[in-house]
Structure formats: structure tokens, C-alpha cells
Amino acid sequence: MLEVSDLLATAVALQAENGGPILEPEAAAALGVGLAALASGYAERGIGAAAVGAIAEDRDMFVPGIVMTVLPETLVIFAIVVIFLV
Amino acid sequence: MSARASNPEYVNARVRSRRAVLFADEDYRKLIRMGPSEIARFMEETEYEREINALGTRFSGVDLIEYALNRNLAKHFDDLLDWSEGRLYDLIGRYLRKFDVWNVKTIIRGIYTETPTEEVSTDLIRAGELPDSTLDRLLEVDEIDDVIEILGGTVFYEPLSEAYQEFEETGALVSLENALDREFYEHLLDDLGRPQEGPDALYVEFLEAEIDFLNARNALRLARSGADLDPAAYYIEGGVLFTQAELSRLVGNYDELVDHIADSGRYGDRLGGALARLREADSLIQFEHAMDAALLEYADTLSSIYPVSVSAVLSYILAKEREVENIRAIARGREVGLTEAEIEDELVIL
Numbered sequence: 001m002l003e004v005s006d007l008l009a010t011a012v013a014l015q016a017e018n019g020g021p022i023l024e025p026e027a028a029a030a031l032g033v034g035l036a037a038l039a040s041g042y043a044e045r046g047i048g049a050a051a052v053g054a055i056a057e058d059r060d061m062f063v064p065g066i067v068m069t070v071l072p073e074t075l076v077i078f079a080i081v082v083i084f085l086v
Numbered sequence: 087m088s089a090r091a092s093n094p095e096y097v098n099a100r101v102r103s104r105r106a107v108l109f110a111d112e113d114y115r116k117l118i119r120m121g122p123s124e125i126a127r128f129m130e131e132t133e134y135e136r137e138i139n140a141l142g143t144r145f146s147g148v149d150l151i152e153y154a155l156n157r158n159l160a161k162h163f164d165d166l167l168d169w170s171e172g173r174l175y176d177l178i179g180r181y182l183r184k185f186d187v188w189n190v191k192t193i194i195r196g197i198y199t200e201t202p203t204e205e206v207s208t209d210l211i212r213a214g215e216l217p218d219s220t221l222d223r224l225l226e227v228d229e230i231d232d233v234i235e236i237l238g239g240t241v242f243y244e245p246l247s248e249a250y251q252e253f254e255e256t257g258a259l260v261s262l263e264n265a266l267d268r269e270f271y272e273h274l275l276d277d278l279g280r281p282q283e284g285p286d287a288l289y290v291e292f293l294e295a296e297i298d299f300l301n302a303r304n305a306l307r308l309a310r311s312g313a314d315l316d317p318a319a320y321y322i323e324g325g326v327l328f329t330q331a332e333l334s335r336l337v338g339n340y341d342e343l344v345d346h347i348a349d350s351g352r353y354g355d356r357l358g359g360a361l362a363r364l365r366e367a368d369s370l371i372q373f374e375h376a377m378d379a380a381l382l383e384y385a386d387t388l389s390s391i392y393p394v395s396v397s398a399v400l401s402y403i404l405a406k407e408r409e410v411e412n413i414r415a416i417a418r419g420r421e422v423g424l425t426e427a428e429i430e431d432e433l434v435i436l
């Protein structure tokens with residue numbers, strides 16, 4: 001973790017020397033999508049656990065379970081829109 | 087306390103689904119009109135199917151219903167412990183220890199009355215923390231001090247060994263049973279402290295309510311029976327309604343005791359109807375049912391405030407126990423020929 005932040009610090013310093021912005025727009029958008037994916041993954045953790053529990057009790061819950069589990073995925077889709085905007 | 091992460095989401099989803107298949111009020115109304123064999127047949131078409139089929143060849147009538155209920159209850163509660171991990175396991179486990187207490191009591195009583203092992207064995211509810219192997223070993227011994235020896239290493243060992251001396255002097259089982267009960271209830275609130283908010287606070291509040299109701303029930307029974315027993319011996323720590331001194335004072339005076347419960351802000355409103363009935367009639371059973379219903383309602387509200395916590399599980403445990411007790415009451419009531427209205431009085435329905 002420390003090395004990564006060291007690396008990041010050097011990259012930022014280099015960018016600043018060249019007079020450019022700290023992050024290029026594409027890089028910032030990529031970071032945004034990544035963070036969104038991470039967040040939706042965390043949200044899906046709990047929903048997925050509950051869905052598996054419901055399916056174990058009643059097979060008919062399979063489809064609703066999947067639909068509910070991937071709902072937070074919409075977050076990532078919104079984030080992908082950003083890629084087309086920059 | 088277990089350090090692994092817990093999985094309340096998974097357990098909650100399963101518990102809620104199981105809760106949905108509990109008998110509804112209409113089912114009870116149907117059951118009240120049936121005889122024991124019809125009840126067994128009705129149960130065969132519900133989720134009790136497997137138990138009824140497994141036991142159907144060996145038992146019949148009310149016995150069949152009773153053993154099927156016990157077995158089904160044990161199955162469900164064992165599942166709860168199977169599913170849960172970490173802190174959730176801990177919290178559920180310490181509540182289900184109630185069945186360990188029940189089992190140990192049953193075994194001790196069996197030894198005391200020299201009941202055959204098989205008969206005692208069918209009365210056990212194998213749902214608690216004690217593993218089946220331990221219970222089987224307990225069933226084999228013939229002396230109460232051997233029972234205590236086998237329980238060495240569990241939480242019950244120390245209180246039982248202390249109570250055993252008293253038992254040897256007096257020869258009354260009360261001291262042993264009381265020791266078990268107190269050990270159970272006093273461990274319930276271990277290391278939880280008094281959290282102010284969040285799911286833990288509700289868990290504690292609920293258990294405090296249960297202890298309070300138990301204290302109130304014991305006090306009322308003592309007051310009613312007029313027996314010359316020391317109320318302090320039955321007092322269980324951890325409640326908020328009574329202190330030990332208050333309880334000892336109030337036991338002597340029945341009206342004051344009822345007033346004390348009515349005056350407490352926490353339960354006065356909830357038990358209002360039951361308290362009024364208790365004042366005018368002398369039906370202690372009615373009051374006890376009202377307390378059960380209040381506790382159940384309490385647990386219900388808790389489960390909807392923090393959907394993903396231990397309180398939904400507690401609420402299920404209570405509802406399931408109530409169902410089993412209701413069906414048993416109906417079956418027993420029909421067997422001895424009570425009227426429909428009388429049986430209905432025995433049920434706890436919200």
C-alpha cells in the first residue's frame with residue numbers, strides 16, 4: 001500500500017512539473033468507474049447472502065433473487081456513462 | 087465472544103421465509119374443532135409432515151402430536167445455529183441454551199422418578215448447545231451427581247454442584263432446577279452492558295422484558311399460592327421492573343404487586359387489558375397468556391425496527407415456540423374434553 005502511494009506521489013509530482021493537471025480526465029473517469037464498481041460490490045454482498053438464503057428455502061425465489069442481487073449494478077452503469085462524457 | 091464476521095442477511099432471509107409458514111389464526115380455529123387424530127392428519131399436510139411420518143408408526147394420538155412438535159422445534163432451532171456465524175451465533179446460542187436447561191431438567195427429573203431412558207429421551211428437545219453425544223451420555227447415567235460430572239466444563243457445572251449439596255440436604259429438586267434457570271438467565275445479558283441504541287440495545291431490552299415478566303410471573307404465583315417460600319430465591323437478576331427488595335416486599339401484597347406493574351412506564355400500557363382482568367378476576371392463567379402475547383408483540387415490533395439483526399431471529403424463535411405450545415394445548419384440551427371456548431382461552435393469539 002505504501003509503495004503504491006509513493007508511486008502515486010511521484011506521478012503527481014511529474015505531472016505538476018510538466019505543468020499539466022494532476023489527473024487526466026480519462027484517468028479520473030476510470031477511477032470513478034472503479035470506485036462505483038467497488039461500492040456496488042459491497043452492496044451486493046448483503047443482498048446476495050439474503051438471496052441465497054431465500055432460494056435455499058424456496059426454489060421459486062431464484063429469479064427474484066438474481067434480480068435483487070444485481071440491482072446495485074445500475075450504479076456501475078451510471079458510472080460508465082461518465083466514460084462517454086469525457 | 088466469537089470474532090468471526092456474522093451473516094445476519096442470510097439468516098434473516100431464511101428465518102422470514104420459515105416464519106411465513108407458521109400456522110395462522112384461521113388454522114387454529116380449524117384445529118380447535120378437530121380431534122387428536124384429525125390434528126395429526128392436518129399436521130401431516132403442513133411442514134410437520136416428515137416428523138409425523140417418522141413417528142407415526144410408534145406413537146398415536148396426542149403423544150404423536152407432542153413428539154412431532156418437539157422434534158420439529160428442535161430441527162428448526164438447530165438449523166438456526168447451523169446457519170449463523172460469529173456474533174449472531176453467539177446471541178442466538180445463548181438464548182437457545184434455554185433448551186439445554188430444559189433437557190438437563192428433564193434428565194434429572196427422569197433419574198429422580200426412575201423413568202425409563204426411552205421415555206425421557208422422547209421428551210428431550212435437542213435444540214440447545216449441548217451436543218447429542220453429551221445428551222446421550224447423560225441419558226445413560228443413573229445418579230444425579232454423575233449428571234453433574236458429565237456437565238463439567240459447561241456453564242451449568244458450578245451452579246449445579248453448589249445446588250447439589252442443598253439437594254442432598256432437602257431432597258427437593260427445586261434447588262437444582264432453580265440453579266439451572268438462574269444460570270441461564272444471568273448469562274443471557276453477559277458482556278452486553280446497557281447499549282443505548284442500535285440492534286443490540288433492542289436485544290437487551292427484549293431480554294430484560296423477558297426477565298421482568300418471568301419475575302412478575304413468579305411473584306404472582308407466589309402471592310397467589312400463599313406458600314411460605316422465600317421470594318428472593320426465585321429472583322432473577324437483570325430485569326428493570328423489580329429489585330430484589332421490592333419483589334420480596336410486594337409478594338405479600340397482591341394488589342400492590344399489580345399496581346407496581348401497571349405503574350411502570352415500560353409495560354403498563356402494553357399489559358393494560360390484562361392487568362384490568364387480573365384485578366377483577368382471579369385468573370392467573372389469563373394474565374400469563376397476556377404476558378406471553380405482550381412479549382410476542384414486543385418481539386414483533388423489534389423485528390421490524392432493525393430488519394437485519396438478531397431481533398428478527400428472536401421474534402421467530404418466540405413465534406415458533408408459541409405455535410408449538412398452542413397446538414399442544416389444543417391437542418391436550420381435546421383429549422380431556424374441554425369445550426371450544428375453554429381451549430380458546432388457553433391459546434396465545436395476537
